[in-house]
Amino acid sequence: SLSAEAEAREAEREAEEREEREKKEVMERRRKVMEKKREKNGEGTKITWSSTEEAKRDEIRKLAGQLSDKHLEHEIKRILHVSDAEAAQMRLELKRESAL
Numbered sequence: 098s099l100s101a102e103a104e105a106r107e108a109e110r111e112a113e114e115r116e117e118r119e120k121k122e123v124m125e126r127r128r129k130v131m132e133k134k135r136e137k138n139g140e141g142t143k144i145t146w147s148s149t150e151e152a153k154r155d156e157i158r159k160l161a162g163q164l165s166d167k168h169l170e171h172e173i174k175r176i177l178h179v180s181d182a183e184a185a186q187m188r189l190e191l192k193r194e195s196a197l
Contacts, residue, residue: 134178144179146190153177161191 146154153176160172166188173184 131178131180144177144183146187146194149177149187157187157191158195161195 149157157169157173157176161169164172169191170181170184170188173179173187174181177184177187179187
């Protein structure tokens with residue numbers, strides 16, 4: 098019947114909205130954790146590719162040959178505890194460096 102269909106659509110819409118809300122909450126929690134990590138590491142200063150310690154740069158350079166851009170950015174974030182934007186910037190700097 099029509100009302101059962103409408104109810105099903107409504108329930109689906111509510112589930113999608115709830116899922117979206119939960120996703121936003123998770124992202125917000127992650128962002129806060131990253132900020133705390135940065136504060137703890139005294140990283141009010143911006144980390145750049147050139148300011149990263151050599152051992153970590155070597156580790157990332159090794160991965161660069163093996164991974165896609167997205168995966169490489171993920172590894173840069175994991176190793177250096179930087180934001181998406183910072184990881185993307187570092188990946189570009191790494192590409193520039195290896196092109197020289």
